[in-house]
Amino acid sequence: MNLAIIGIGKVHQIMNLGSENLFMKALKTTIPVFFGYIPLGMAFGFLLAGAGYHWIYALVMSIFIYTGAGQFIAVTLLAAGAQFIEFATVTLLINLRHSFYGLSLLEKFSGVGKVKPYLIFALTDETYALLTTTQVPEGASKARFYFYISVLDHIYWITGSVLGAVLGSMLNLNLEGMTFVLAALFVVLTIEQYYASRARFPFIAAIFAGILSLMLFNPDNMLLLSIIIGTLILIAHEKTIKDKAPPGDKQ
């Protein structure tokens, strides 16, 4: 299948993709993230500026921390005058879900060379979603394509947060609902995942784990807990298949 990249209606037959061309492909792939990260980053910038911090801190935080939920919570902790140990533990817990992302990227990230540390650093929810769903164009460098996607998303986030911090409340745009672009992106990528693998069970596991977590846990830690529950379901399911089917005959 040569459905090179989602985000482009037509399928292009590309044999030798120049780096400029590849960059344009990455740019197109990341457009939905642009429209999600700009308002979301701005919301973070507003919040930080509202707490009385200079915009330069929005810049530094978005460059070096680069995590949505984590940065919002950091502002809350700053306002509460938290201890360093609290910043560390809260951030670890909030972002522990990223460890599960890496688990499914061990193979994809092998052989990407010197950009690997940066790809790992820049692994946000949305970048993970794009990297696991988008096919690297035929004949193109995987390392370069992944790097373009990661760095573009990072730039959008930095730009949004600085814009928000600088503009503060000067701007009165009605952007209500715009961050739903990320939900729409996840809908599309989830469907693409289904077309790629045709496996139904991961979705059943996710719906069960997700709804259970929505009901039982508070919004701040439901994502991590739902991923843990879902992963346990996947492991249990894999074990039962293996027990039932003769070796070498499992789906």
Next chain:
Amino acid sequence: MSDTIYMLVVIGTVAFATFITRALPFVFFISREPPKFLLTIEKNLPPMILMLLLIYCLKDVQWLQFPYGAPELFTIASVTALHVWKRNAMLSIFSGTGLYMLLVQLNIFSIFVGIYP
């Protein structure tokens, strides 16, 4: 401690903690083989996580209060239908977002229950 130093230490702490969560699996499996069960579920993790990220987007919906999550569910259903039909990612994502913004900004669902904004 001056405010600037305090702030920089905070940023360094949060940045380091975040990086650890992302690097953990790569560092852990640098010299050892990932366990068997991991290899078998590895391909099922991305679809499951994407679906969970979508569900996570609904975490702040008030299901028991008007409009009972109707804008979110209606938009997700529309994006799904449109994407299965046309399979054009940009079209699905942006018409879905536009639809959602309209639904919440104009409070469309209030018309159906007779509550006018």
